[in-house]
Amino acid sequence: MNEVKVLTTDITIPDTAVIKPIIMRVMVAYNDAASDNGSCTTLDSGEFEDYTIVVKTASANETENALLYFLNSLSEVFLNDGNIVNRSVEVSTYKDAKFAKATSTLEEGTDFRFSNLPEGITPVITINSNQSASLVFTGAATHHELANNTSATLTWLNPAVEWGTNAIKTATQDFDFDFIDAYKILTTPPHKLKIVIISLYLT
Incomplete structure (x- = not known):
């Protein structure tokens, strides 16, 4: 008969851990x-x-209701076309926090709003249950050079959260959008061929 053994250990999450x-x-x-x-x-x-x-953010302590985000940093794809690599963000509730609807696609301006979002990017928030939601950034950024890096802010509005946004620790979350400069083809001028003609005069 096989013997079953249970190993219990603690894992320390480093400060440099990526939230994803x-x-x-x-x-x-x-x-x-x-x-x-x-x-x-x-x-x-x-x-x-x-x-x-x-790895989740430690924004909520053990006594506060909150919304937790699986990541808050979004990067442009290698092709440098304005599309986002990790465009989907899972959102979960913590403690007694709940979404007001069990299943629904939320309306921007009614249930939430975004500020400073890159032009061309559209947020879509789908409620999967009263404890889970998916935030997807659709489209592609119109301006997506390194100089266009920005931080956009999501603000939840009262209709989206059970008992309103006063029932959670914070109603806002920042998302960093990181773009890359377009690739450039570097050319060098052709080497100039210098021809020296030496004339010899024989006497």
């Missing part, structure tokens, strides 16, 4: 020296398992 879903690889090795070679080695006896974990 990441992959955590767990390795179990039996008397295998190869386990010292890192998470991509080959084991004679053991296994690897990958788990998706989500």
